[in-house]
Amino acid sequence: MADPRLDLLLALADDELILGHRHSEWTGWAPHLEEDIAFSSIGQDEMAHARLLYELAEPLAGRTPDELALGREPRDYRNAVICERPNGDWGYTIARHYLYDTADDVRTRVLESSSWKDLADAVRVIRLEERYHLEHANAWFRRLAEGPVTARDRLARGLEAAVGEALALFEELPSEEELVAEGLLPRSNEEMLAEWLAQLGSELEEVSLDYVLTSHTRVGEMVPTSSGEAEDVVSLEVPGIERRDGRWVHVGRFAGEGGRRGRHSEDFQPLWDEMTMLHRTVPGATW
Amino acid sequence: MTTATRTLRDRVREALAAVPDPEIPACSIADLGMIERIEVTDSAVEVDLLPTFVGCPAKDIIGEDAARAVRDVAGDREVRVRFVYDPPWTTDRITEAGKEALRGFGIAPHWERTAAPVVVPLTRKPQAVACPYCGSRETAMEAAFGPTPCRAQHFCSACRNPFEGFKQKDRGGRR
Numbered sequence: 001m002a003d004p005r006l007d008l009l010l011a012l013a014d015d016e017l018i019l020g021h022r023h024s025e026w027t028g029w030a031p032h033l034e035e036d037i038a039f040s041s042i043g044q045d046e047m048a049h050a051r052l053l054y055e056l057a058e059p060l061a062g063r064t065p066d067e068l069a070l071g072r073e074p075r076d077y078r079n080a081v082i083c084e085r086p087n088g089d090w091g092y093t094i095a096r097h098y099l100y101d102t103a104d105d106v107r108t109r110v111l112e113s114s115s116w117k118d119l120a121d122a123v124r125v126i127r128l129e130e131r132y133h134l135e136h137a138n139a140w141f142r143r144l145a146e147g148p149v150t151a152r153d154r155l156a157r158g159l160e161a162a163v164g165e166a167l168a169l170f171e172e173l174p175s176e177e178e179l180v181a182e183g184l185l186p187r188s189n190e191e192m193l194a195e196w197l198a199q200l201g202s203e204l205e206e207v208s209l210d211y212v213l214t215s216h217t218r219v220g221e222m223v224p225t226s227s228g229e230a231e232d233v234v235s236l237e238v239p240g241i242e243r244r245d246g247r248w249v250h251v252g253r254f255a256g257e258g259g260r261r262g263r264h265s266e267d268f269q270p271l272w273d274e275m276t277m278l279h280r281t282v283p284g285a286t287w
Numbered sequence: 288m289t290t291a292t293r294t295l296r297d298r299v300r301e302a303l304a305a306v307p308d309p310e311i312p313a314c315s316i317a318d319l320g321m322i323e324r325i326e327v328t329d330s331a332v333e334v335d336l337l338p339t340f341v342g343c344p345a346k347d348i349i350g351e352d353a354a355r356a357v358r359d360v361a362g363d364r365e366v367r368v369r370f371v372y373d374p375p376w377t378t379d380r381i382t383e384a385g386k387e388a389l390r391g392f393g394i395a396p397h398w399e400r401t402a403a404p405v406v407v408p409l410t411r412k413p414q415a416v417a418c419p420y421c422g423s424r425e426t427a428m429e430a431a432f433g434p435t436p437c438r439a440q441h442f443c444s445a446c447r448n449p450f451e452g453f454k455q456k457d458r459g460g461r462r
Contacts, residue, residue, distance in 0.1 A: 034430045041432035048342025048436075052372075121373040125341060128375055128456045132431050 003060045004175035005116065007078070008185055010068075011173055011260055012107075013053035014079035017069055019100060020046030021275050022087055031090055042133050049126045056118055070279035074264060074272050081256035082165040084268045091144065091154030092161055098141040099159075099166035099200070101134045106196040107170075115183030145207040152209075159204075159212040164255030167193065167241075171260050193250055197241070201248030213241045213248055216255070295360070296327045302356040303334065309345045309352075310435055313392040316349055320380025323371060331365040332357055337376035340436040340454075346370065377456045390419040395426075395441065395452040416452050418443035428452070 023043030030036040054065035061068060082100065087093050108130060111123040144155035170193035179185040204210040240252030256265060278285055303325075304317040316322060316336065324335040334357060338346050354368040378397055381389070386396040395416045418426050423445030430440045431454070438451045 034432075037430065038432040041436060044344075045340070045342045045436055048340075052341055117373075121371075121375075125372045125375045128377075128458075129340060129342075129436070132454065136431060 004178045004182075005119075005184060006057055006060050007173045007175045007260070008179055009053050009057040009060070009119075010078040011080075012111075013050040013057065013068070014077050015083050015100075015104075015169070016046040016053070017050035018077070018079040018271065019083040019096075020044070020050065021271060022083070022085075025087055026093070038136055042136065045129050045133065049129070052122050052126070056122060066279070070276045074268055075262040077264065077268070077272070078260050078262060079264075080165070080169045080171065080259040081263075081265050081268075082162060082169060083259075084265060084271055085162075085165070086267055088158065088161070089154060091151075091156075091158035093158070094137070094140045094144055095155055095158030095162045096166070097133075098137040099162055100169070101130065101137040102200060102203075103166060103169045103196050104130060105134055106192050106199070110187045110192055111185070113186050115186070119184070142207075145209060156209055156212055159209065160215055163200075163212055163241075164216050167197070167250055168254035168257050168259060170196065171254055171257055173260050197250055198247050201243075210248075295332070295362075296325055298360045299325050299327065299332055299334070299357050302360050303353055306349065306352045306356050309348050310343075311389065311392055311394065313388045314385055315388075316353065318382050318385030318388055320382060320385065321349070321376065323374075327364075329364075331367060332361045334366075334368045335371045336368065337372070337374070337380075338370050339376050339456075342436045344435070375456070375458065377458060378453055379457065381453070389453065393419050393450055394438065395419050395450060397439070397453040397455045416441060418446060418448065419450055420448050421446040426450075 020043040023039045023046065026039035027036055027043075030039055050069065051065050054068040057068060058064060063071070082096060085092075085096070105127075108123050108127050112120055112127065114120045114123070141155070144151040146152075170189040172189050173179060173185075176185065176188060180188050201210060201213060204213065240250060242249055242251055257263075300317070300322075303322055304315050306316050308314050308316060308319060311319075319339060321336050321339065322334070323337050324333070326333040334353060336350065336353060343349075350368055350370065354366055357366045357368065381396055389396045395418070397416060416426050416428070417424050418441075421443060423443055425444040426441050427444070428439055429442050429449070433440045433451055437454055439454050440449065441452050442449050
């Protein structure tokens with residue numbers, strides 16, 4: 001059986017790689033030059049963080065970081081589906097950026113105290129850089145939420161489309177029980193999700209956008225890219241988010257679930273085709 | 288440890304001090320505080336370096352340049368240069384000479400900032416970063432993201448020059 005640490009590393013690294021790839025697609029196209037640079041730079045950071053995590057995975061997987069990043073079949077990528085969605089408009093981009101980076105902040109804070117020192121060290125370094133991403137996301141979130149009605153409306157529509165799938169960033173990992181028992185993952189995804197959702201709920205309440213937590217837009221269909229789990233046709237229904245005792249809590253399933261087991265959306269394949277093209281065309285190429 | 292190995296250690300340190308950051312040629316990797324450990328044994332020289340930013344495109348080049356520089360003085364010994372992440376590199380590792388070299392290159396060494404709140408690219412909070420050209424503190428960060436992962440963009444209201452600043456990295460930096 002594979003090392004449970006691989007489940008954890010690939011989930012973290014693939015999230016950063018795939019979202020980093022999406023960020024890089026803003027290069028040259030963002031609403032203004034500073035944002036071209038910002039998303040390009042954030043994408044560069046995320047891919048570097050992925051590489052650092054793939055380096056930790058190398059001895060466990062017996063594959064180099066390049067092979068892990070670019071040499072796997074689509075069904076072997078473990079990113080959450082939210083990361084592979086196209087950038088959409090600026091409202092969706094900022095909504096996802098904000099949801100991802102606030103969620104990532106929760107999980108990396110937990111992983112700083114992982115019993116696996118190499119991972120804790122890597123995460124500590126990563127967090128010093130993620131701080132800038134989080135501030136960027138928060139600043140834009142505020143700017144759109146408190147901005148003119150068009151900006152606010154586009155952010156709200158982006159949140160409606162993204163929030164359900166963002167919850168699945170905290171979907172249970174295949175070997176989660178073992179990871180938690182050994183302190184490799186000091187807190188379960190369920191606990192981290194509860195913390196993040198409570199924080200998200202109160203931040204959305206502050207700007208009167210909490211209605212997006214119970215109002216969803218379907219993003220797209222899930223497609224069978226994984227190991228037979230696709231017959232299980234589920235999960236684009238509204239994920240259960242409810243307000244109980246003054247807190248927002250998650251109940252039930254996730255929208256876009258299955259990412260941690262290699263199940264992806266129809267948006268993954270075109271991304272993979274482009275991202276891995278050079279690697280497939282010229283195996284072993286360096287650049 | 289014999290006198291000979293101690294001397295070799297010094298020579299390794301000197302060799303590393305001459306390795307520039309390819310993206311900031313005025314500054315050596317020693318000035319930037321990237322050298323964490325030098326270990327000389329009878330058969331090997333080991334060097335641990337701390338990357339400033341994980342995504343620094345110059346990282347691999349720095350590793351190769353450092354290994355080459357050490358090999359020049361290491362004789363028959365095997366040379367091993369690697370990057371490590373404990374402790375995390377922070378801006379306060381930059382030496383006084385490094386700060387001076389950065390300023391001369393038009394980059395503000397960023398930890399001079401005194402105000403606690405961190406910069407965001409949109410709010411233009413006044414920063415206490417001194418302009419590397421005229422020394423004025425009438426400056427503001429324009430954008431947290433610049434030409435390299437480690438540099439942000441500032442503007443000096445006094446001399447009307449844009450300039451870059453090393454991004455702050457400190458362990459207590461999280462809010």
